[in-house]
Every structure is written in structure tokens, then in C-alpha cells.
Amino acid sequence: MSSAPLSPVALFWRCCLWLILLLALPAQAQFTLGQRATDQAATPHVQARLVVQAPDGIAAGQPLTLGLLLTHQPQWHTYWKNAGDSGLPTELDWDVPPGLEAGEIAWPVPQQIRVGDLLNYGYEGQILLPVPMTVGPDFTPDADGTVRIGLHARWLVCRVECIPEDVQLQVQLPVAQSHGAFAAAFADAQARAPAVSSALTGQFEVAPDGQHVTLQVQGLPAPAQGQELAFYPEAADTFRHAAVLGRDWQQRWDGAVWHATLPLSDMRGATPAALEVVLGLPVAGSSVAEQPPAAAWRIAAPVQGQWQAAQLAEISPALAAALAANQANQTNPTTTAPPASGGSNARSGSWLMALAGGLIGGLLLNLMPCVFPVLAIKLLGFARHGSDMRAQRLGGLAYTLGTVVSFAALGALLLALRAAGEQLGWGFQLQNPMVIVALAVLFTVLGLNLAGVFEFGQMLPSGIASLHLRHPVADAFLSGVLAVAVASPCTAPFMGASLGFAVALPAAQALAIFAALGLGMALPYLLLSWAPGLLRWLPRPGPWMATFRCAMAFPMLATVVWLTWVLGQQTGVDGVAALLALLLALSALIWALTLQGRTRWLLGAVLAALLGWLLPTLAPYLRELPPQEASAASSAPGTALWQPWSPEQQTQLLAEGRPVFVDYTAAWCVTCQFNKRTTLSDPAVLQAFTLRGVQLLRADWTRQDPRITAALEQLGRSGVPVYVLLAPGKAPVVLTELIRPDDVLQALAGI
Known part of the structure; x- marks a missing residue:
């Protein structure tokens, strides 16, 4: 006898039980x-x-x-x-x-x-x-x-x-x-290890041009004297390392004293009192590029004279003022005016505006494609309750509580990890490939259930299968949790500024902004549950619900397609193949368990053993990180114009006088992908970039990158997308999250 279909929310509850079992082996x-x-x-x-x-x-x-x-x-x-x-x-x-x-x-x-x-x-x-x-x-x-x-x-x-x-x-x-x-x-x-000897002495002296130093070393052992030595500075930014590839540095012997003239780096800091270096004696007949030296000596040599420290690493007054403006003017990302003073009143006003931005961002989340499958089956739940207003209202309150608690819990976890020293931002959970795999498994199981391949009541004890009937409020609460699970990476407009501001606030104020996101997302359904007149447009319960339930399987499986694509950006094509193999084996196992008699158990045992073998075998392909360049280059059309972002390259380009446009993006960010395929691929926009000599840089945050997290924090943001136009001598312009061609062209007109 077939069991009654479970509510869409109960599917999530049952899938959690499946995931506990199915994810145990990949975790191992x-x-x-x-x-x-x-x-x-x-x-x-x-x-x-x-x-x-x-x-x-x-x-x-x-x-x-x-x-x-x-x-x-x-x-x-x-x-x-x-x-x-x-x-x-x-x-x-x-x-x-x-x-x-x-x-x-x-x-x-x-x-x-x-x-x-x-x-x-x-x-x-x-x-x-x-x-x-x-x-x-x-x-x-x-x-x-x-x-x-x-x-x-x-x-x-x-x-x-x-x-x-x-x-x-x-x-x-x-x-x-x-x-x-x-x-x-x-x-x-x-x-x-390099040898250290009290008989070994040296001294640096700054050359008159301020761009070189000379080094004299005495006391080197006899085997080293007269030989060309390798030079290893322990300070990273003091010398131009690649100079030894040419002839921009010289070394010579004056009796038993070794002399060298060394070019200073363009990134050098202040003159230290002493510098630690290692000198190496290459293996006879080979170079130090082929193998480590045969012997080496470490020297701490005092520095005579002063060189001028490079200024490239310093933040210009214009940049500092612009960063402060971005922090204060969160609700208007294109504003570059300095922040207004006003002490606690100004800060309180900014927090209230960020709170409103979070509420609006939560409302807009309901329009994101990745959230549609969950919201569609939520509407199906409204139709199921029919005219039972008490059940409608309790369900609406429970759903709202589920979204608010889930957003607040994610925010609390983010704040706790950042307090522990982790460089993380909003959407951090989808930077882990195993989270992507878990969500793909969950939505595959939900899709198969909605399509009628199986019913949870066939595979679970009747006491568990009927939990949603005995606990409808908990059922509605878990639907809110499920909605947040798929909605959190979809950074809608106005959310980026609010969340970037939130992570710098005290915990209570920050959590209030995260809770506002949840309230905004649940608000339409809370209103529907408490306003009977708004429900009249929904059709009455009937046979159409079975058809609608099956139709909702396809958006669920479409979400799996999106998650698979995100995983491909993180792990490469091998990771995609591994995930598809696991989902195929899992689907076959679920189908086998719907059969009857001995066939069910024999075929189910074989497929369960196959799945158990595949999990540890394919797990390495779900962890491997491909080159960052490949991830960035495969993310959008027109990528020949784009280069991978790094803080060093950004600094170098600005020092050369070139303007820079930075796209902070991630594969799991739907808004990012929309902008890449529209505004950032618009021929007029690309031509304007070329005519003005703007270098396009893409900061791919698909996998965790502390450097990108730090750069976002400097801009007062905690998630992607973020678009920044930088020009030498000018304040940076931070554009809105949903950019239009006119926005970019207007920003370019100002450089």
C-alpha cells in the first residue's frame, strides 16, 4: 500500500536523515x-x-x-x-x-x-x-x-x-x-643549514645613488675564496632578486674579502640597523638554479647610511578618504564624499540604514533563481492548508522564525570565525566543495521525491514518516531553514553594503542586520498567512497539486545543475565527473529501494556497496583546487581582456599610471554571473575600457582567499559582487551590485 505524499518541507526533514548517513563516508x-x-x-x-x-x-x-x-x-x-x-x-x-x-x-x-x-x-x-x-x-x-x-x-x-x-x-x-x-x-x-661563525663579518653601505648597497664580507673559508657565490637575502622586499639573472649586480674578490654591489627593491621599506643574508657556494660544475649550494654561511651585517623608503605601499590621502566614505555611505555605493561627522548619532543612523538595507535585501532574495524551487513548494503548502487560517498563521510564523534564526546563526558563525582569525566573508559556506556536494545530494533526493520516483514513507518507519503531520509547526520552521540554505549565497542588491558594515559592528548590532535579512525574506509569506484576502488568488486544493508537485522536481534538478557548475569552478572537470557519478549511484540506489521482494534487497545491497566504494575513491577529485587562472578564465565570455587579480598587480598597475577595474566575483554568486553575461560583456562597455586604457582584473572568491577577503573589508564589504574603478590620483568608485552599462560608462567618464 503506497503512503501519502509528504509535504515539501517534510522532504527536507527526511533528507537530513539521509545526509547524516550518506555524508559519513565522504567526511571520513x-x-x-x-x-x-x-x-x-x-x-x-x-x-x-x-x-x-x-x-x-x-x-x-x-x-x-x-x-x-x-x-x-x-x-x-x-x-x-x-x-x-x-x-x-x-x-x-x-x-x-x-x-x-x-x-x-x-x-x-x-x-x-x-x-x-x-x-x-x-x-x-x-x-x-x-x-x-x-x-x-x-x-x-x-x-x-x-x-x-x-x-x-x-x-x-x-x-x-x-x-x-x-x-x-x-x-x-x-x-x-x-x-x-x-x-x-x-x-x-x-x-x-647555513653555518654561523664569529670569524665571519660583513658590512652593508648605501651607495650615493640611494638605489644600491655594497656588501663586504671577511672571514669566508678558503674553499669559497675566489669563487662566484650565490646570494640569499632573508628580507623579502629589500633587494631586487631577479637582478642576478642579468648583470645589474656585481661581485668580486679583493684578496680574502668578498665584495658585492646589490640593487635595492622598488618595494623596500625603511633602512634597518642590520640585514641577515646567506651566501652559498655552488656545487662544483653546477649552478644554484640546478640544486642547493654545497656549503652556505649566514651573516648579520650592519647597514651604514640610509636609503629612502619606497612610497608605493602607502595609501594615498585620497584613497584613505574614499575608503572611509565607502564605510559611512553604505546605502549609496557610488558616493565618494567624505563621511559626515556626528559621533554616535551618525553611527546609529548608519546602523539603521544598514538594517533597512538588510530588510530590502531579504525581500529581493525572493526574486533570485536559486531560491525559486523552495518558494514554489512553499506556495504549494499554502494551497494545502486551504481555509484553515490557524494552521496558515502558525505556519507563517514558524517559517519566519526559521529564516530569521538561520540567517542569525550563519551570521554568528561568520562573526565567531572572523574573531578566531579566519579571513571569511558572506557566502563562506559555499567556498567549501563538500558543502556544494552535500547540497547537490540534498536537492537530487528532493527532486527524485517530487518527481514521484519514491516516497519517504516507503523507506522510513511510519513513526518518522508521519512526523510532519504531528509537528506541522516544526515542519514550517525547517522550510525556512531550507530556504536560507540555498538563498544565502545569492547576494542581492543592497545586501553587500549592509553586510560589509555589519561585520565591523558589535555582535548584537551585527546579528540584528542578519536577522533583518531573514525577516525581509520571509515577509511576503508572513503577510500571506495573516491576510486571508491575499490567498484568494490561489487555486483550491485538487488534482492540480500532484501535477504541480511533479513539475517542481525540474527546478530542484536545475539547482543541482547550478551547484555542479559551481563545483566545477572549484575542483575542475574531474570534480564535476565525480559528483555526477555519485549522484547517479545514489539515484540508482534510491530506485532499487522502491522495488519489491528479494530484488529490492539484492539490487539495493549491490548499489549500496558500489556507492560505498565510490565515496572514498572519488573524494580526492572533490578536493583538488585547479589553478586560479583557469577558474577565473572560465567564468565568463570575453575573458581574454581579464587578468587574475592580486594586490601586487593592482599596486603595480596604478604605480605605472594605468587605471584598473576590479570585478570581485564568485562562481556561486548568481548576481555575479548575471552581470558578467550582460553589462561586463557589453561591447560598448568593453570598448570604453579599451579606449581609456583600463586594465580589467578579476578577483575570484569561489574558493577562500584571505587576500580578497581583506580587500573587500577595506572597501567596507563582506560579500560579492563588488565592482571598483581605480585611477591614479583619484578616489576609487565603488559601483552598485547590479550594474548597468550606463553606470560603468558614467564612472569611466570621471577618470
Whole structure:
């Protein structure tokens, strides 16, 4: 006997139970790929292992050294403490018990890595980054005689493209046992560390032109004398690293004294009292670009004289005033007037305007395509209740409470993560590919149910299947939660300014703005539930509801198409294929469970085993991050004119006198995609950009990028889309979220 169809909201309730079971295995697979508490992990380009050197056990006063052992894929590399012209050094965050204290990385000397006209310093092949640990007298092992040490390691791995990666590692060590399995690797790392000698002295002197310094070094050992040495500055922005690729720097020997003339960087800061550098002796018959030096020496040399610090990194008064204006004038993004004074009254007024902006933004969310499937089945729920006004009103209040609580909960999570140091903004949840996968699974199951492929009552105990009948208010509340789940990444007009302002406010005021978003989104349905006259246009319950229910399956599956496209921007085509394979296996399993008799259980068991095998097998393809350039280049038509954004490139272009237009975007932002295919692809707009020599930069926030988050914060925003026109000597112009060609042309006329 077939069971009665569940309400659309009850579908969400049942799907949550399915997701708890179905996502357990992918979560476990994700753990295995780098998040599990283990001493080793593998990313697509690097194998990492947490290793220990404690020959006399772990006790106060005994030597203890930990290390991160990295094994790179061929042609890939990570970076030294000074990455050079590009790149980022590896960072290690330790989780150690009281009594243990981690020191700094004892960096082995790197090799020079030349990429085009750039010179970087990094490591290829296998490298151990040792970290000395201090075991204090207050150290106490666990009750079982062991100690647990955790490490969160982050690095940038590059070939031509660069990919940020990270792993979580942990070891549990018996304190009374000797640990020396990796003694050879620690010995090799120690041999590659630069030597320090009191007999080695040096001195920098600023040249009269203020653009170069000279360095004299005495006390170098005999094997180095007369040889051409490699130069490794520990300060990132003091010297022009790529100068050694040409002849813009010279070195010579005057007896036993080594002399060098070194060009200063255009990004140099103030003159320090001393500079730390490493000099390397190349392996005989090879260059330092082929392998690390055979020997190296570290020198801390005082600086005589003063150079003028570069001014490029400073914010001009016009830019500072414009950023302050953007923060104060949140409801008119094109305004560039300075903020009005007025103390607390002005701040209170800005908060009330941001609150109104949040309410309006929530109302506009109901017009976003990604929200349509949920809102359509909500209207179906109104028709089902018919003339039962009490049920209508309770359902409307519960739905409103669900949206308000969900938006406030997301806002509270965002504020808490930012307070903990995470660089996140609105829509952060969809920057995680596993969240995309979970939503795609949820909407696939909902779509199959709406299409009549299965009924939850066939697969769940009758007590669970009838929960929505016994708890209609909870059913309506969960519908609000579902609506927020798909609506939150759709940043509608007026929301960006309000949310950007909210994250800088005290928690109570910020949460009020998030709650206003939820109230605005639920307001039309709250009014419908309390105004009987507004419901008269809805048809009476009847057979049409079954047809409408099946028709709603297609918007649900269309949402899956959108989510799959978003995942493709994050993980590449392999990630799309992996998700489709999982959804196909899941759909087949659901269909098998609708069969009768032994066929149901035999075929269901086979398909369940297939799904269980696919989850850990395909999980790596759902985590891999493709090159940022590929993600940006595939996001819209006309991308040949666009370049990936970086703060360094933006600064360089403005220093050269070129205006810049920055598109802060993300694949999961529907408004962003609409603007790309309309205004930002308009021939007249593109021609105007070209005629005025404007460089187009695209800041792709599909995956988490702290640099983009920081840039949005400077503009007083917390989500995308954001469009900014920058010109040398002029205040930046921040355009509205839904831009028209006339808006862009008017902004261009002012430069």
C-alpha cells in the first residue's frame, strides 16, 4: 500500500536523515586526505609527514626536534623563508601540551628557482624543515606515558601555476622511548643549514645613488675564496632578486674579502640597523638554479647610511578618504564624499540604514533563481492548508522564525570565525566543495521525491514518516531553514553594503542586520498567512497539486545543475565527473529501494556497496583546487581582456599610471554571473575600457582567499559582487551590485 505524499518541507526533514548517513563516508574520506589525526598526509602535489628526533626520549633538558618532511611531485616546489619575487613561505602552527615550546624553523638553504623573469627561493624533491622544541621542567606526559603533538602546515606549491595546500598532522609519542627513525633526514637538514661563525663579518653601505648597497664580507673559508657565490637575502622586499639573472649586480674578490654591489627593491621599506643574508657556494660544475649550494654561511651585517623608503605601499590621502566614505555611505555605493561627522548619532543612523538595507535585501532574495524551487513548494503548502487560517498563521510564523534564526546563526558563525582569525566573508559556506556536494545530494533526493520516483514513507518507519503531520509547526520552521540554505549565497542588491558594515559592528548590532535579512525574506509569506484576502488568488486544493508537485522536481534538478557548475569552478572537470557519478549511484540506489521482494534487497545491497566504494575513491577529485587562472578564465565570455587579480598587480598597475577595474566575483554568486553575461560583456562597455586604457582584473572568491577577503573589508564589504574603478590620483568608485552599462560608462567618464 503506497503512503501519502509528504509535504515539501517534510522532504527536507527526511533528507537530513539521509545526509547524516550518506555524508559519513565522504567526511571520513576527507579526513584521510589530510584532515585526519595522522602523522602523514598527501595532497595532489606534496606528501607531508610529521617526524621526530629525540634520541634520549622526551624529558626536561633532553634534545627534541620535530620536523615537517615534504616530498614534492616532479617539477613542483615550495618556498624558503624568503620566497623571492613570488610565492609564500611554508607556515607551521603547532598544537603542543604545556611544558613544550616550539622554536622557529631551522631553514635549510634553498636553491634558486627561475621562472621567466622572476627569481624565487625554494625546495624541490624532498626537504625536511626542522623545528627545535624546548622541553620545560613543567612538562608532564599523559597518564599512559605518551604525549600528543599536532601540526597544521600550510604551503604554496608551484610549478608554473601555484596552489595553496594544507594538512593536519598529529603524532602520539611514548616519552620514555628513543625516537631516531629519521636521523638521516635530520642530519641532512642540519648539513644544509647555513653555518654561523664569529670569524665571519660583513658590512652593508648605501651607495650615493640611494638605489644600491655594497656588501663586504671577511672571514669566508678558503674553499669559497675566489669563487662566484650565490646570494640569499632573508628580507623579502629589500633587494631586487631577479637582478642576478642579468648583470645589474656585481661581485668580486679583493684578496680574502668578498665584495658585492646589490640593487635595492622598488618595494623596500625603511633602512634597518642590520640585514641577515646567506651566501652559498655552488656545487662544483653546477649552478644554484640546478640544486642547493654545497656549503652556505649566514651573516648579520650592519647597514651604514640610509636609503629612502619606497612610497608605493602607502595609501594615498585620497584613497584613505574614499575608503572611509565607502564605510559611512553604505546605502549609496557610488558616493565618494567624505563621511559626515556626528559621533554616535551618525553611527546609529548608519546602523539603521544598514538594517533597512538588510530588510530590502531579504525581500529581493525572493526574486533570485536559486531560491525559486523552495518558494514554489512553499506556495504549494499554502494551497494545502486551504481555509484553515490557524494552521496558515502558525505556519507563517514558524517559517519566519526559521529564516530569521538561520540567517542569525550563519551570521554568528561568520562573526565567531572572523574573531578566531579566519579571513571569511558572506557566502563562506559555499567556498567549501563538500558543502556544494552535500547540497547537490540534498536537492537530487528532493527532486527524485517530487518527481514521484519514491516516497519517504516507503523507506522510513511510519513513526518518522508521519512526523510532519504531528509537528506541522516544526515542519514550517525547517522550510525556512531550507530556504536560507540555498538563498544565502545569492547576494542581492543592497545586501553587500549592509553586510560589509555589519561585520565591523558589535555582535548584537551585527546579528540584528542578519536577522533583518531573514525577516525581509520571509515577509511576503508572513503577510500571506495573516491576510486571508491575499490567498484568494490561489487555486483550491485538487488534482492540480500532484501535477504541480511533479513539475517542481525540474527546478530542484536545475539547482543541482547550478551547484555542479559551481563545483566545477572549484575542483575542475574531474570534480564535476565525480559528483555526477555519485549522484547517479545514489539515484540508482534510491530506485532499487522502491522495488519489491528479494530484488529490492539484492539490487539495493549491490548499489549500496558500489556507492560505498565510490565515496572514498572519488573524494580526492572533490578536493583538488585547479589553478586560479583557469577558474577565473572560465567564468565568463570575453575573458581574454581579464587578468587574475592580486594586490601586487593592482599596486603595480596604478604605480605605472594605468587605471584598473576590479570585478570581485564568485562562481556561486548568481548576481555575479548575471552581470558578467550582460553589462561586463557589453561591447560598448568593453570598448570604453579599451579606449581609456583600463586594465580589467578579476578577483575570484569561489574558493577562500584571505587576500580578497581583506580587500573587500577595506572597501567596507563582506560579500560579492563588488565592482571598483581605480585611477591614479583619484578616489576609487565603488559601483552598485547590479550594474548597468550606463553606470560603468558614467564612472569611466570621471577618470
